[in-house]
Amino acid sequence: MNEFIEQFLIEARELVAQGTADLLAAEERPRDAAAIDGAFRAFHTLKGSAGIIDFAAMARALHAAEDALSQVRSGAVPLTGELIGRCLTCLDQVVRWLDAIEATGEPPTDAEPAAGAMIALFAQGDSAAPPAAGPIAAGAREAAPAAFESWLERCLATASASKARCALAYTPAEDAFFRGEDPLATVEALPGLLALDLVLDAASPAPEEIDPFRCRLTLFIASSEPRSQLAPVFAGLSGAVEWRDLAPPAADPGEAAPDAATLLIEAQIALLRGPRDGGFEGRRASALHAAWQVLRASGRALEADALERLAASGATPERLAETLSGMLAGAPAASAAAAPAPPPEPVIADIGARSLRVDVERVDALVRLTGEFTVLKTQAAHHARLAAAPAGSGEAARELAARELAARLKSHHEALERLVGELQHAVLGLRVLPLRHVFQRLPRLVRDMSEALGKPIRLVSEGEETQADKAIVEALFEPLLHILRNAADHGIEPAAARAAAGKPETGIVVVRARRVEDRLAIDIEDDGAGIDTARLRARAAARGLATPDALAALSEEEALELIFAPGFSTRDEVTGYSGRGVGMDAVRVALARLGGRVSVHSRPGEGTRLALSLPVSILKSDVLSVEAGGQVLGLPLEAVVETVRLPRSAISRIGAARAFVWRARTVPLINLSQSMGLAPAPSPAPAPAGEGEALVVITRLDGQYGGLEVERLGARMEVMLRPLEGLLAGLPCLGTTLLGDGRVLIVLDLEALQP
Amino acid sequence: MTVRIAGDGTLHLDGLCGSEEAEALLARLIATPGATVDWQGCTGAHTAVVQVLLALRPKLRGVPASAFLARHVAPLLNRPPAGGAARLEA
Numbered sequence: 001m002n003e004f005i006e007q008f009l010i011e012a013r014e015l016v017a018q019g020t021a022d023l024l025a026a027e028e029r030p031r032d033a034a035a036i037d038g039a040f041r042a043f044h045t046l047k048g049s050a051g052i053i054d055f056a057a058m059a060r061a062l063h064a065a066e067d068a069l070s071q072v073r074s075g076a077v078p079l080t081g082e083l084i085g086r087c088l089t090c091l092d093q094v095v096r097w098l099d100a101i102e103a104t105g106e107p108p109t110d111a112e113p114a115a116g117a118m119i120a121l122f123a124q125g126d127s128a129a130p131p132a133a134g135p136i137a138a139g140a141r142e143a144a145p146a147a148f149e150s151w152l153e154r155c156l157a158t159a160s161a162s163k164a165r166c167a168l169a170y171t172p173a174e175d176a177f178f179r180g181e182d183p184l185a186t187v188e189a190l191p192g193l194l195a196l197d198l199v200l201d202a203a204s205p206a207p208e209e210i211d212p213f214r215c216r217l218t219l220f221i222a223s224s225e226p227r228s229q230l231a232p233v234f235a236g237l238s239g240a241v242e243w244r245d246l247a248p249p250a251a252d253p254g255e256a257a258p259d260a261a262t263l264l265i266e267a268q269i270a271l272l273r274g275p276r277d278g279g280f281e282g283r284r285a286s287a288l289h290a291a292w293q294v295l296r297a298s299g300r301a302l303e304a305d306a307l308e309r310l311a312a313s314g315a316t317p318e319r320l321a322e323t324l325s326g327m328l329a330g331a332p333a334a335s336a337a338a339a340p341a342p343p344p345e346p347v348i349a350d351i352g353a354r355s356l357r358v359d360v361e362r363v364d365a366l367v368r369l370t371g372e373f374t375v376l377k378t379q380a381a382h383h384a385r386l387a388a389a390p391a392g393s394g395e396a397a398r399e400l401a402a403r404e405l406a407a408r409l410k411s412h413h414e415a416l417e418r419l420v421g422e423l424q425h426a427v428l429g430l431r432v433l434p435l436r437h438v439f440q441r442l443p444r445l446v447r448d449m450s451e452a453l454g455k456p457i458r459l460v461s462e463g464e465e466t467q468a469d470k471a472i473v474e475a476l477f478e479p480l481l482h483i484l485r486n487a488a489d490h491g492i493e494p495a496a497a498r499a500a501a502g503k504p505e506t507g508i509v510v511v512r513a514r515r516v517e518d519r520l521a522i523d524i525e526d527d528g529a530g531i532d533t534a535r536l537r538a539r540a541a542a543r544g545l546a547t548p549d550a551l552a553a554l555s556e557e558e559a560l561e562l563i564f565a566p567g568f569s570t571r572d573e574v575t576g577y578s579g580r581g582v583g584m585d586a587v588r589v590a591l592a593r594l595g596g597r598v599s600v601h602s603r604p605g606e607g608t609r610l611a612l613s614l615p616v617s618i619l620k621s622d623v624l625s626v627e628a629g630g631q632v633l634g635l636p637l638e639a640v641v642e643t644v645r646l647p648r649s650a651i652s653r654i655g656a657a658r659a660f661v662w663r664a665r666t667v668p669l670i671n672l673s674q675s676m677g678l679a680p681a682p683s684p685a686p687a688p689a690g691e692g693e694a695l696v697v698i699t700r701l702d703g704q705y706g707g708l709e710v711e712r713l714g715a716r717m718e719v720m721l722r723p724l725e726g727l728l729a730g731l732p733c734l735g736t737t738l739l740g741d742g743r744v745l746i747v748l749d750l751e752a753l754q755p
Numbered sequence: 756m757t758v759r760i761a762g763d764g765t766l767h768l769d770g771l772c773g774s775e776e777a778e779a780l781l782a783r784l785i786a787t788p789g790a791t792v793d794w795q796g797c798t799g800a801h802t803a804v805v806q807v808l809l810a811l812r813p814k815l816r817g818v819p820a821s822a823f824l825a826r827h828v829a830p831l832l833n834r835p836p837a838g839g840a841a842r843l844e845a
Contacts, residue, residue, distance in 0.1 A: 177774050177803050184802040188823045196827040200809055207785050212777035212807055 005105060008053050010355055012098055015042045015049075016091050017440055023091075024443045027084045036079065039087065040069040046094065057111035058097055061118035065090045068122050085451075086121050088444065093118055117302050120228040147199060151220045152244065155195050163224040164194055164246045171218040173238035181237060183219060190233060192224035222246075264294045265328050272321040284317055291324055303327050315452050356470065358430055365426050372419055376412065383408055428617050433473045435513050435522075436464035438480065442511065445481065449488040456506040457492055459484075463513035468520050469617040475594055476522070476614075479587040483524050483610055484509060486584070491528030491608050501605070503527065515616070522612040530604040533559040540565065560600045564588045592751050593734070595621075621734070623747055625714030626697060628671075629678025632714065634747035636734060641698045641705070643713055648692050660707060662698060669696065669707040676748075701750055719745070758783060761793070765816070768804075769796040777803035784811050794819045800828075808832055 019042030026035035047062035065087050071077040093114055100108045148169045156164065172183045187196060197220040223230055227243050234241050271287040274280070288311050295304035310323055386405055439461045446459040492498075492507030499505055512523045537551040540562050545551075551559070563584040584600075591598050596614035622637035644662070651660045651669060658669040672678075696707045719737040732749045739745050758780045759767040766783055768776075784790065784807070792808065794800075795817035805828055808815070815832055818825050 177801075182774070182802050184800070184805060184823075184828070187827075193827070196831075198805070198809060198828070198831050200806070207781070207788075207811055210781060210807070210810055212781045212803055213774070215802065215806070217802065217806055217809075 002105070005053065005101065008049055009098055009102055012046060012049055012094070015046050016095055016098070018042050019046070019091055020088065020444050021440060023084050023087050024447060026079060027081065027447075030079050033073075036069065036073055040066065040073055043069060043087070043090075053107060055097070055101075055107035055111070057115035058094060058107070061090060061093060061115040064119045064122040089121065090118050116228065120226065123228045123231055147218075148220055148242065148244075151197050152222070155197075155220075155222050156246075158195075163192075164222045165192070165224055166227040166230065166246055167220070167222045167244040168227075168230070169218055169220050169242040170234070171239050171241075172215050174214050174216070176215040176238050177213050179238055183215070183217065183239075186233065186237065187219055187221055190221065190223055190225075190230055192229075193221065194224055195222040196220065261294050261298045262328060265291055265324055268294075269321045269324045269328075272317045272324070280317075288320065295327070300327070309448075310452055319452075319454075356430065356433070362426065362429050366423075366430075369419060369423050369426060373423075376415055376419065379412055383412065428469065431470045431617075432467045433470045434464060435466050435468065435473055435476075437473050438477050439464040439511065439513075441477065442480065442484065446484060446488065446509065449485065453488060455488065455492055455494050457488055457509060458506050459509050459511065461511045461513075466513040466515055466520065467616075468614070472520070472594055472596075472614055472617070475590070479590050479598075479612075480511070480522075480524070482584070482587050484511075487524065487526040487528065487608065491526040491530075493529050497529075516613075518616055520612075520614040520616050522614070523609055524612075525607060525609040527607040530606055530608055531560060531563070531600070531602040532604065533562075533602075536560070536562045560602055563600060564598075589751065593749060621719055621747065623717050623719050623737075623745070624697070625717060625739075625745060626672070626708075626710040627712035627714065628710045629673025629676060631673075631676075631678055632739065632743060632745055633672065633676070634717075634719070634737075634745045635697060635699070635708070636747060636750065637716060639699045639701055639750050641700050643695070643697050646694045646696050648694055651694065660696075662705070662707070665705055667698065667705045667707045669694075669709060671709045673711070699750055706750075719747070764790055766790050766792045766813075767796060768792060768794040768800065768819075771799040772797060772801060772804045774801040774803040777801065777807050780804060781807045781811070784813055789814075791816050793817050794824075796820060797824065800824060805832075 019039050022035050022038035022042060026032060026039055029035060043062050043066040047059050047066055050056075050058040050062060068077070068083060069087065072079045072083065077083075096114075097108065097111060148167075152167055155167070170183065170187070172181060173179070176183060187193065199218050199220070201216045201218070203216070227245055231243075268287040268291040271283050274283065288307070292304050292308055295307065307320070307323065307327075311320060315323075383405065386401070386408075442461065443459050446457055450457040487509050488507075492509070493501070493503075495505040498507065507526065507528055509524065509526045512525070514521050533556055536559055537548075537554070540546060540551055541548045545562070545565055551562075554562075564587075566583075566585040584598075588598055591612060591614065594614055596612060598610060598612050600608065600610050602608040623634040624637050624640050625632055625634050627633070646660055651658050659666050660669055661667070694709050695711065695713065696709050697713075699706050699708060731746075734747045734749045736747065737745050757767075757769055758772070758776050759769060760783065761767055764787060766780070766787075768780075772780075784792075791814045793816040797819040798821050800819075800821070805824075809832065812832070815829070819829060
């Protein structure tokens with residue numbers, strides 16, 4: 001990809017983020033001129049950039065939004081939530097285009113339809129919006145509606161009515177002829193003209209008093225083309241146009257029978273409204289999938305996407321059925337405009353930012369370090385020469401030389417250690433990002449969730465300037481998203497319930513970040529209903545996670561932990577095409593992979609708080625190396641409690657598993673090479689564990705003890721881990737590093753090894 | 756171009772009738788009320804001309820050569836005046 005496009009992408013993504021923030025700020029504070037100005041400037045600059053890289057479709061789409069915002073700025077049009085939603089939808093499309101450019105290195109060639117859809121999105125709105133400059137024929141305009149309506153009625157009763165996509169009443173200015181306009185010629189040139197009527201204004205002068213050059217006509221027109229195609233024709237003409245958007249024909253003629261599409265969608269609506277029995281979730285998922293396919297096949301991609309996002313945001317089946325009915329009733333523009341409701345797919349690229357902003361001082365510090373390393377390098381060369389050609393001869397002289405060399409090497413090593421420490425520190429400092437990077441994506445999502453669920457919710461974030469390693473900051477997005485979804489869906493009550501409980505109608509979710517020593521603490525707190533532990537216990541029992549007695553015996557804190565249990569998810573969200581598995585268990589696992597922890601606190605009726613604790617940087621780890629199956633493997637030291645030699649007689653079989661007793665606990669035992677699928681070493685060379693003994697590393701994870709049988713123990717090391725990428729990313733490993741002898745050490749993710 | 760008077764008093768609209776013809780047509784129609792307007796040779800008419808026809812409603816003869824006029828404008832002008840070109844209520 002050329003540098004030009006790379007730069008464009010970086011700046012465009014920043015502009016999108018800025019524009020989103022400004023739009024949401026403007027929604028919160030409609031009187032804040034700075035917010036609207038900022039949003040306008042973002043669209044304006046994006047439009048300009050699109051022009052520079054010759055991406056005309058994107059420029060046109062952005063122009064439509066820019067126009068709308070300009071009208072708000074000038075006070076001609078009020079700022080509505082709907083308009084904000086449309087602008088946000090436009091930004092979503094821009095992000096999709098940016099992703100396409102990132103993937104292929106150039107603007108997509110098939111962007112026209114999407115651009116057209118964006119323009120149409122902004123073109124609809126008040127049907128009485130005047131498109132052109134020029135004097136308005138006052139009297140005619142006010143009286144037009146009645147005559148227009150009755151003409152429209154008669155018109156739509158005719159055979160060609162089904163093709164009509166829009167109708168308009170066009171009243172040119174009185175001096176239109178003097179301006180050189182010929183209204184009939186304009187109409188003649190309109191595409192898809194179905195019906196025309198001409199009406200004179202009410203005045204009826206005697207023939208002698210008629211002024212032939214004064215235009216007294218209003219033209220009623222019906223066309224098979226939608227308003228977006230016709231409106232540009234009237235731009236620049238005098239007079240006024242009153243528009244009526246009409247129901248579209250079902251699907252393309254010539255494609256598969258439109259009725260089939262309608263019938264299919266109706267069937268899905270019926271499924272969604274069907275009985276909620278055991279099979280309901282499955283039917284819901286397949287109904288959504290089918291509806292999505294039908295909409296796409298009928299060329300209604302915008303609506304298909306809107307449906308998908310609505311479903312992904314967790315809308316109720318009833319809401320989904322309603323939306324589908326609305327789409328069927330053929331208000332495509334309306335439902336496309338309702339699209340702002342659902343949250344976007346991670347359209348906001350999950351591909352981490354490929355570039356970093358770095359302070360100049362940090363780079364200077366690295367340059368200095370480079371200098372010091374160069375000095376050490378020269379010294380090493382010197383030592384090598386000394387070692388190769390020891391001064392003097394004779395046993396004693398050689399021994400003296402050797403001792404001196406050893407001393408020099410030792411101090412050299414110390415210097416290296418110091419410098420490497422500084423280098424590590426400096427490099428990690430480069431990768432540091434403020435949490436703002438991930439926090440700024442949240443308000444938009446919460447807004448979308450709030451609309452999809454019909455509950456007013458506000459997001460407050462604190463501590464966005466707190467810094468952490470880029471990898472951690474980026475990896476936080478998905479877990480935060482899940483947590484916010486849960487808060488919006490289950491935590492915050494509907495407005496009515498909140499009012500009844502004496503709470504303010506708008507629910508608040510606070511995301512708070514701060515640095516606590518060498519860890520990052522993030523709290524997500526909502527003022528909702530709290531978690532009902534009785535329901536948790538009941539659900540756990542229903543899913544067979546434990547016996548009812550065991551569940552009843554849990555304390556309140558322990559019961560809260562149930563939300564983290566695998567398979568506990570309170571809602572099945574796998575819709576097939578969104579394909580997201582959720583649940584707090586996924587959140588815990590994701591955080592653990594980063595070296596983080598999460599705990600939950602709740603006060604019934606008052607709210608829930610999730611407390612996350614994460615390392616500030618993930619790259620440095622303490623590791624215990626072990627050998628198993630001929631491989632050297634690393635175990636995270638923080639999980640290691642002890643290493644023991646067990647006589648084999650102390651190991652019992654329990655079914656297919658093994659266990660042993662250690663400090664009055666029964667601990668399960670896993671053979672590491674077996675569980676890693678490694679071949680057992682042919683014959684352990686110097687029998688590390690005697691014939692009757694097993695070498696076991698005792699680990700502790702989340703309070704659970706386990707034993708790992710290994711063949712040999714190695715050293716403790718502090719290593720810088722490189723995360724596994726690409727094909728290897730799915731392995732149960734925290735990362736890899738190189739050992740001094742050149743071998744690769746794989747550090748295991750013990751949680752992932754659990755059976 | 757033109758509004759032409761035939762021998763029998765019929766007004767003929769021939770070719771493209773521009774806005775400037777509207778005045779002449781109006782004058783002719785005032786001078787000879789009841790005259791028939793033959794527009795079979797009319798290949799196009801400016802709105803001002805059509806507006807005059809709409810206001811005075813002379814008898815029209817023939818189908819205009821212009822497809823647009825024939826399809827969309829002629830039916831409006833041929834409607835019986837009583838039920839009439841819809842008038843906007845004041």
